[in-house]
Amino acid sequence: xxxxxxxxxxxEYMAQGKQPExxxxxxxxxxxxDRAKKITKAFVKLLNKANIxxxxxxxxxxxxxxxxxxxxxxxxxxMQAVTNIEVxxxxxxxxxxxxxxxCFNTLKNEYPSLGGNYEVxxxxxxxxxxxxxxxxxxxxxxxxxxxxxxxxxxxxxxxNNIYEAPRELIKKLEAELVEMKSCKQDGLCCGAxxxxxxxxxxxxxxxxxVERTEQALDIKPEIIAxxxxxxxxxxxxxxxxxxxxxxxxxxxIAELIANAQxx
Amino acid sequence: xxxxxxxxxxITLIIGIGYFVKNxxxxxRNIKLGQDIDVSDNTSQRWKNMGLxxxxxxxxxxxxxxxxxxIIVYVGFIIINIEVxxxxxxxxxxxxxxxxxxxxxxxxxxxxFEILAVLVLVSVIVFWIRRMVLxxxxxxxxxxxxxxxxxxxxxxxxxxxxxxxxxxMNATDVLFQGMNSGNIVSQFIAPWFGDFSENTIxxxxxxxxxxxxxxxxxxxxxxxxxxxxxxxxxxxxxFYANLKPKGELNNLEAVTKEVMLMMDPNADPFAAPAEGEExxxxxxxxxxxxxDLNWVQLLNAYTCTECGRCTSQCPANLTGKKLSxxxxxxxxxxxxxxxxxNIDANKGEFKDDRKQLLDDYxxxxxxxxxxxxxxxxxxCPVSINPLSIIMDMRRYLVMEQSAAPTELNNMMxxxxxxxxxxxYNQMDRLNWKNE
Ligand code: HEM
Ligand code: SF4
Ligand code: SF4
Numbered sequence: 001x002x003x004x005x006x007x008x009x010x011x012e013y014m015a016q017g018k019q020p021e022x023x024x025x026x027x028x029x030x031x032x033x034d035r036a037k038k039i040t041k042a043f044v045k046l047l048n049k050a051n052i053x054x055x056x057x058x059x060x061x062x063x064x065x066x067x068x069x070x071x072x073x074x075x076x077x078x079m080q081a082v083t084n085i086e087v088x089x090x091x092x093x094x095x096x097x098x099x100x101x102x103c104f105n106t107l108k109n110e111y112p113s114l115g116g117n118y119e120v121x122x123x124x125x126x127x128x129x130x131x132x133x134x135x136x137x138x139x140x141x142x143x144x145x146x147x148x149x150x151x152x153x154x155x156x157x158x159x160n161n162i163y164e165a166p167r168e169l170i171k172k173l174e175a176e177l178v179e180m181k182s183c184k185q186d187g188l189c190c191g192a193x194x195x196x197x198x199x200x201x202x203x204x205x206x207x208x209x210v211e212r213t214e215q216a217l218d219i220k221p222e223i224i225a226x227x228x229x230x231x232x233x234x235x236x237x238x239x240x241x242x243x244x245x246x247x248x249x250x251x252x253i254a255e256l257i258a259n260a261q262x263x
Numbered sequence: 264x265x266x267x268x269x270x271x272x273x274i275t276l277i278i279g280i281g282y283f284v285k286n287x288x289x290x291x292r293n294i295k296l297g298q299d300i301d302v303s304d305n306t307s308q309r310w311k312n313m314g315l316x317x318x319x320x321x322x323x324x325x326x327x328x329x330x331x332x333x334i335i336v337y338v339g340f341i342i343i344n345i346e347v348x349x350x351x352x353x354x355x356x357x358x359x360x361x362x363x364x365x366x367x368x369x370x371x372x373x374x375x376f377e378i379l380a381v382l383v384l385v386s387v388i389v390f391w392i393r394r395m396v397l398x399x400x401x402x403x404x405x406x407x408x409x410x411x412x413x414x415x416x417x418x419x420x421x422x423x424x425x426x427x428x429x430x431x432m433n434a435t436d437v438l439f440q441g442m443n444s445g446n447i448v449s450q451f452i453a454p455w456f457g458d459f460s461e462n463t464i465x466x467x468x469x470x471x472x473x474x475x476x477x478x479x480x481x482x483x484x485x486x487x488x489x490x491x492x493x494x495x496x497x498x499x500x501x502f503y504a505n506l507k508p509k510g511e512l513n514n515l516e517a518v519t520k521e522v523m524l525m526m527d528p529n530a531d532p533f534a535a536p537a538e539g540e541e542x543x544x545x546x547x548x549x550x551x552x553x554x555d556l557n558w559v560q561l562l563n564a565y566t567c568t569e570c571g572r573c574t575s576q577c578p579a580n581l582t583g584k585k586l587s588x589x590x591x592x593x594x595x596x597x598x599x600x601x602x603x604x605n606i607d608a609n610k611g612e613f614k615d616d617r618k619q620l621l622d623d624y625x626x627x628x629x630x631x632x633x634x635x636x637x638x639x640x641x642x643c644p645v646s647i648n649p650l651s652i653i654m655d656m657r658r659y660l661v662m663e664q665s666a667a668p669t670e671l672n673n674m675m676x677x678x679x680x681x682x683x684x685x686x687y688n689q690m691d692r693l694n695w696k697n698e
Contacts, residue, residue: 007696028683031687031691031692031694032692056693058693059691062683062689063682063683063684067674067678068675068678070657071661071674072658072659072660072661072667073675074548074662075518076678078518079522079679080682082522108508110512114514114519154510154637155510158636158637159509182576189578191634194633194635194636195635195674199670200670202579202585202586202631203585204583204632205583206583208582208634211578211581211582
């Protein structure tokens with residue numbers, strides 16, 4: 001069904017002398033990781049469905065520098081940031097939406113002092129605003145009455161105090177939203193942040209993603225909803241380790257909504 | 264002869280307060296060893312935070328039992344210390360309960376102090392039980408042995424003794440009992456001393472009075488060496504705490520300068536530095552020792568109550584890794600103290616002791632275990648930020664020592680070459696569209 005996806009680039013908009021309403025920052029995981037690409041596509045389907053004029057940078061996009069910064073390499077981070085800002089500013093980008101809380105945090109909080117000032121929103125916030133403005137409708141349908149729990153991404157929740165947008169979207173699906181033992185400001189990390197995604201964990205007696213997955217399984221959800229491609233990978237791995245793939249699905253909020261309408 | 268107690272008292276007071284002032288001076292000097300950081304923004308928000316978090320104890324209540332017990336101790340301790348004012352005036356001028364002249368109100372005041380003293384006593388005993396009998400895990404992590412453990416208990420014993428002395432002092436004060444106003448609690452203790460002669464009771468009363476005030480002075484001087492320093496530093500610490508979103512990690516200005524120079528096609532890399540710029544010593548990137556941290560981070564270290572709420576929420580610690588954000592703060596304080604003593608011993612100048620915060624206190628294994636999840640920052644009831652220290656130390660490891668774990672070096676090479684942390688080609692970034 002991929003031919004139905006409309007994914008214009010900024011360059012194409014520019015060539016027509018037009019500006020899109022919003023730039024969709026896809027991010028490295030969203031561009032390259034097989035699991036995350038599905039999230040990217042689900043979100044694009046929703047954007048297409050709501051007739052949003054959006055664009056991506058495509059091959060002009062580059063890593064925001066978040067993992068380098070969190071690993072301690074401020075040089076590499078700032079090189080990435082300055083390069084990206086040059087591209088974004090050349091296209092006169094005003095508003096950015098992204099499906100990755102790490103990109104979201106970096107673009108929103110760490111780019112301004114380097115000359116990159118944009119209105120940056122996470123895709124759950126963006127979808128929520130489309131809903132509020134009546135530009136997108138959500139049908140419960142498939143997920144009606146299902147037990148869904150939301151795993152707060154650290155870089156969305158604690159880092160930026162966004163707890164409600166994803167939850168409101170889940171409720172719109174008429175699902176039964178259940179909370180884990182530690183949630184919202186007390187949410188437990190999936191184990192991927194701070195560049196941990198790219199290395200083995202230090203010696204310990206357990207993997208963090210397994211701990212978090214167990215917390216989720218404790219409340220017997222049918223679906224664990226995520227809002228971050230990295231959390232998604234970590235919890236999916238956790239579910240595999242606990243051999244629960246048959247009972248519990250790990251899905252991004254965008255996938256839930258797209259799925260509910262059979263997009 | 265009659266003046267001897269007054270003089271003794273004045274001398275005790277001067278020594279006690281003098282020594283305290285000396286320690287506070289040292290404290291301020293040590294904190295100022297840190298790098299400068301601009302915290303002059305948004306003063307009204309800062310006052311508000313201090314009012315809510317320190318004065319209002321708002322974050323304490325996230326753990327309701329510990330929170331409520333602490334509020335009792337905190338309020339009780341502050342209010343009962345109004346009584347200290349009277350003790351000091353009585354001590355210097357040889358008066359007896361100088362404020363009792365205010366009439367009925369005095370009874371009401373002392374009566375409420377007595378009730379508070381009992382509440383504080385009970386709360387402190389419960390604190391002790393939580394530590395020693397219930398053995399709440401956050402008080403028993405690896406870093407909580409030896410001095411930190413004894414320190415926590417000392418404080419509890421101290422408060423128990425001080426509160427008991429206050430009640431005994433009132434119970435054995437025959438004149439005060441005679442007034443029969445305000446002795447709400449002590450009237451029930453007074454009979455315990457009923458069999459003693461009037462003289463003995465007087466001696467007990469005087470001893471309790473003296474031990475009480477000397478105890479308070481000792482307590483005051485104990486603070487500097489203890490996690491109990493928080494009773495003072497919680498206020499400035501919540502005032503100066505970070506106001507930005509927790510996810511925002513500062514951009515190093517020294518790096519920005521170099522990056523801008525590298526990106527500027529017109530810049531001449533071999534140009535001599537502009538006039539006056541030469542003295543600016545080349546910045547050290549990140550932190551390997553306490554002097555590289557900023558002064559707010561050092562203030563954080565002195566403020567830490569060692570409560571372990573941070574560590575009990577840390578995903579790395581929960582899964583058995585060595586990292587404990589509380590230990591990061593305790594190590595920083597210990598090293599800072601060591602540096603301070605070194606400066607004292609060498610006539611105001613720090614002499615290289617071939618030690619540093621990195622490796623000698625905080626290991627690389629701890630630093631690399633952090634997921635930067637901010638759980639520790641969120642959990643801290645006095646607005647301490649252990650994560651910022653971890654990040655500054657990682658910066659030193661990577662930018663000054665190129666000592667990142669191999670896998671992270673691979674990740675960074677990928678970003679440098681392909682603009683993604685994985686070895687994919689930037690030109691393939693939009694391929695998903697057609698897959
Ligand atoms: C005169 C004022 C204060 C007194 C007498 C006092 C007393 C104490 C005592 C006795 C403890 C030890 C509790 C234990 O052993 O478990 C303690 C812990 C603590 N205090 Fe204070 N305190 C004072 C002011 C403050 C302020 C202003 C704050 C700021 C919020 C604060 C925050 C804390 C915290 C976070 C702990 C650790 C509690 C825990 O275990 O969760 N204290 N305090
Ligand atoms: S930020 Fe690091 S130290 Fe703090 S709780 Fe998370 S993993 Fe632990
Ligand atoms: S840093 Fe804060 S939460 Fe952690 S032990 Fe110290 S006072 Fe408690």
